[in-house]
Amino acid sequence: xxxxxxxxxxxxxxxxxxxxxxxxxxxxxxxxxxxxxxRLPCTGRIDFMLILQxxxxxxxxxxxxxxxxxxxxxxxxxxxxxxxxxxFRRLLDFLGVDLRRIHFAWVSAAEGAxxxxxxxxxxATIRExxxxxxxxxxxxxxxxxxxxx
Amino acid sequence: xxRIGVFVCHCGENxxxxxxxxxxxxxxxxxxxxxxxVDYKYMCSDPGQNLIKQAxxxxxxxxxxxxxxxxxxxxxxxxxxxxxxxxxxxxxxxANLREHCSWVHERTAATTEKAIDLVRILVEKVKRNRPxxxxxxxxxxxxxxLGGGIAGIQAALDIANAGHKVILVERQASIGxxxxxxxxxxxxxxxSQCILTPRMVEVAQHPNITxxxxxxxxxxxxxxxxxxxxxxxxxxSIDETACTGCGACIQKCPTKKIPSEFNAQLxxxxxxxxxFPQAVPNKPVIDREHCVYFKTGRCKLCERVCPAKAxxxxxxxxxxxxxxxxxxxxxxxxxxxxxxxxxxxxxxYKDVITGLQFERLASASGPTQxxxxxxxxxxxxxxxxxxACAGSRDPxxxxxxxxxICCMYTAKxxxxxxxxxxxxxxxxxxxxxxxxxxxxxxxxxxxxxxxxVNYIRGRVSRIYERxxxxxxxxxxxxxxxxxxxxxxxxxxxxxxxxxxxxAEQLAQRMKVSYDEYGFLAExxxxxxxxxxxxxxxxxxxxxxxxxxxxxxVAQASGAASKVIALFSKEELSxxxxxxxxxxxxxxxxxxCIGCFLCESACPYQAIEREExxxxxxxxxxTVAKVxxxxxxxxxxxxxxxxxxxxxxxxxxxxxxxxxxIAV
Numbered sequence: 162x163x164x165x166x167x168x169x170x171x172x173x174x175x176x177x178x179x180x181x182x183x184x185x186x187x188x189x190x191x192x193x194x195x196x197x198x199x200r201l202p203c204t205g206r207i208d209f210m211l212i213l214q215x216x217x218x219x220x221x222x223x224x225x226x227x228x229x230x231x232x233x234x235x236x237x238x239x240x241x242x243x244x245x246x247x248x249f250r251r252l253l254d255f256l257g258v259d260l261r262r263i264h265f266a267w268v269s270a271a272e273g274a275x276x277x278x279x280x281x282x283x284x285a286t287i288r289e290x291x292x293x294x295x296x297x298x299x300x301x302x303x304x305x306x307x308x309x310x
Numbered sequence: 311x312x313r314i315g316v317f318v319c320h321c322g323e324n325x326x327x328x329x330x331x332x333x334x335x336x337x338x339x340x341x342x343x344x345x346x347x348v349d350y351k352y353m354c355s356d357p358g359q360n361l362i363k364q365a366x367x368x369x370x371x372x373x374x375x376x377x378x379x380x381x382x383x384x385x386x387x388x389x390x391x392x393x394x395x396x397x398x399x400x401x402x403x404x405a406n407l408r409e410h411c412s413w414v415h416e417r418t419a420a421t422t423e424k425a426i427d428l429v430r431i432l433v434e435k436v437k438r439n440r441p442x443x444x445x446x447x448x449x450x451x452x453x454x455x456l457g458g459g460i461a462g463i464q465a466a467l468d469i470a471n472a473g474h475k476v477i478l479v480e481r482q483a484s485i486g487x488x489x490x491x492x493x494x495x496x497x498x499x500x501x502s503q504c505i506l507t508p509r510m511v512e513v514a515q516h517p518n519i520t521x522x523x524x525x526x527x528x529x530x531x532x533x534x535x536x537x538x539x540x541x542x543x544x545x546x547s548i549d550e551t552a553c554t555g556c557g558a559c560i561q562k563c564p565t566k567k568i569p570s571e572f573n574a575q576l577x578x579x580x581x582x583x584x585x586f587p588q589a590v591p592n593k594p595v596i597d598r599e600h601c602v603y604f605k606t607g608r609c610k611l612c613e614r615v616c617p618a619k620a621x622x623x624x625x626x627x628x629x630x631x632x633x634x635x636x637x638x639x640x641x642x643x644x645x646x647x648x649x650x651x652x653x654x655x656x657x658x659y660k661d662v663i664t665g666l667q668f669e670r671l672a673s674a675s676g677p678t679q680x681x682x683x684x685x686x687x688x689x690x691x692x693x694x695x696x697x698a699c700a701g702s703r704d705p706x707x708x709x710x711x712x713x714x715i716c717c718m719y720t721a722k723x724x725x726x727x728x729x730x731x732x733x734x735x736x737x738x739x740x741x742x743x744x745x746x747x748x749x750x751x752x753x754x755x756x757x758x759x760x761x762x763v764n765y766i767r768g769r770v771s772r773i774y775e776r777x778x779x780x781x782x783x784x785x786x787x788x789x790x791x792x793x794x795x796x797x798x799x800x801x802x803x804x805x806x807x808x809x810x811x812x813a814e815q816l817a818q819r820m821k822v823s824y825d826e827y828g829f830l831a832e833x834x835x836x837x838x839x840x841x842x843x844x845x846x847x848x849x850x851x852x853x854x855x856x857x858x859x860x861x862x863v864a865q866a867s868g869a870a871s872k873v874i875a876l877f878s879k880e881e882l883s884x885x886x887x888x889x890x891x892x893x894x895x896x897x898x899x900x901x902c903i904g905c906f907l908c909e910s911a912c913p914y915q916a917i918e919r920e921e922x923x924x925x926x927x928x929x930x931x932t933v934a935k936v937x938x939x940x941x942x943x944x945x946x947x948x949x950x951x952x953x954x955x956x957x958x959x960x961x962x963x964x965x966x967x968x969x970x971i972a973v
Binding site (some may be wrong): 179203215 | 410911969
């Protein structure tokens with residue numbers, strides 16, 4: 162049997178972390194290929210249902226990353242995300258979600274190396290934790306519920 | 311049924327070197343809804359783009375995924391190509407196989423697998439994309455300029471000369487700002503008023519400029535192209551149209567001992583006054599706080615002598631409402647009172663003055679007609695000490711930042727003093743000489759070498775009086791930190807430049823951001839230096855950061871050209887990636903429950919309230935509505951919405967959930 166390779170979903174903002182990950186690319190810094198990035202305009206756009214959905218779809222880990230506090234392209238979206246996360250993590254904990262599988266980070270457009278480090282670090286952590294098969298599936302909506310165009 | 315086309319780019323060897331692009335194209339062809347999938351060496355090249363256009367036409371594609379580089383690189387290219395082939399550009403998405411895959415991973419099966427996943431994610435997204443159309447908002451082609459200093463004057467003139475209407479609002483009774491107070495300007499030593507006053511007159515006479523002096527911005531609402539401003543025109547107590555500016559009232563006014571703001575408290579003015587002789591408009595104003603009539607109900611001398619019968623004691627503040635399309639904030643600076651350095655004795659010793667006060671002493675229009683006389687006894691000082699960085703670059707007691715202009719004006723002051731008092735001695739205490747600028751370094755060298763100003767590198771610890779002299783105790787750090795003591799007749803402090811005391815309130819009124827000091831924050835320090843983060847509001851001059859006249863003028867012209875560019879079209883066209891509140895058929899009309907959480911979260915005040923009424927006007931419900939001219943598309947409201955009634959075009963819940971399912 163092949164070694165376990167985790168599937169990680171990253172929710173990133175368009176202006177800082179997406180651009181930062183672009184910089185990782187232009188700098189040719191290598192990192193673990195386990196991550197799938199979902200581009201959003203801002204971390205403020207991240208409805209936490211999205212995070213649950215990611216786990217529901219079989220993600221073993223989630224990264225949420227946006228602009229550093231104070232640098233938000235939309236002035237304050239990342240503050241909203243941070244505040245929401247502070248509240249949400251307690252709720253998730255209560256619901257039995259493994260908080261070690263969610264990583265909140267700030268990666269700016271200039272921090273290509275930091276993005277690579279972050280992904281490697283998270284990949285290593287999740288690899289150690291193993292597949293996330295204990296996720297309470299009832300927390301996410303079933304794929305059929307999403308209307309297919 | 312969706313008909314999606316997938317176009318996998320090799321980017322030469324950049325992608326194909328690590329990712330098996332042919333395998334990606336083959337895999338994509340199997341995705342549900344994909345009817346066309348190819349790979350090609352350079353998708354962004356003309357033949358590559360033609361491949362896409364041809365497929366759109368021949369296969370009647372309803373969506374396109376280009377699996378190539380970062381959308382930050384070529385999304386506009388491919389969206390344009392789609393549009394040229396008749397497909398709505400917002401039905402094109404890019405999978406980032408280069409920056410996020412081939413460049414950051416090794417050539418392994420896992421890398422190709424990731425590439426396939428990335429394409430699948432975007433295919434699922436693009437299936438749910440909807441055609442979007444640019445948002446057009448009309449533009450009121452009138453600009454509001456706040457502040458009538460040199461920055462505001464320059465911006466107003468530039469915009470007006472381009473043929474647009476300008477409303478210039480100045481808080482003081484005259485335009486001119488701080489520049490009108492200056493004696494000569496560095497590094498050319500040309501007379502400040504001589505170069506400024508013609509501009510002031512030009513403003514007053516310009517057919518496109520409406521000037522409101524003694525007025526302030528009361529309120530600002532609306533959004534780019536469509537602002538509504540309320541200006542408070544303070545009661546001048548004068549009928550400006552009747553007044554001829556003869557000045558008879560000023561001559562007769564019995565209250566003559568009010569420290570003149572224009573002369574930086576060094577001269578006196580009357581209660582009815584014009585700030586300075588070249589004022590524009592040259593119409594007096596009654597200072598109600600000091601006027602005998604307003605204090606006691608008696609006097610009315612000015613009314614009696616006024617030949618034009620222009621005095622209006624009962625005049626009240628007027629609120630003027632104007633519609634404007636853009637705003638330029640040019641509210642300028644103040645000099646910090648050096649009161650935070652009690653050891654320098656400002657306020658305690660009359661002959662310790664600020665740089666701005668020295669300007670008035672050196673100015674031909676000043677209280678001493680340009681003869682350098684010290685305030686205490688009117689004697690010509692024989693030794694003058696200039697202290698640079700009084701408050702600037704001093705995290706311990708003052709401000710962290712460099713006020714930028716002090717090195718230059720201190721050199722100028724010392725030079726002017728030496729030109730006027732040939733036998734006098736001038737000393738400058740400085741930390742560093744920051745003379746970056748055209749002819750600036752040469753100017754400072756001239757002060758030191760030709761005009762023999764003594765520059766001492768070190769700070770002043772204390773200033774105190776002894777036998778009628780001001781003893782300046784400092785240190786010379788270039789001479790083994792030897793203590794220095796100078797007996798001076800006059801001390802000039804180059805006090806820090808600070809924002810206007812009410813800069814923060816103004817910023818809040820305009821809903822723009824400001825920094826920890828109260829300077830207005832530009833949208834980007836490098837690339838958007840004259841724009842504020844609120845679209846349609848621009849910034850010029852020292853209200854943004856300490857700067858000198860040439861920089862203020864350059865920034866003002868920059869802001870003006872931004873306004874002119876905005877006004878060059880009748881309608882503003884914007885990307886439609888904005889939030890929308892759903893609407894549906896009766897009896898729901900909208901699933902919005904009207905909690906307005908979105909309103910509190912929106913950083914741009916883009917949420918409005920919309921009342922849904924029956925045909926006979928009965929209110930059914932109040933729901934949120936997004937002002938598409940203001941919305942910048944961050945989506946914070948979407949994540950917050952309790953009833954999931956608001957969605958972000960281009961990043962809808964449906965799209966993002968579909969992306970996740972494809973992961």
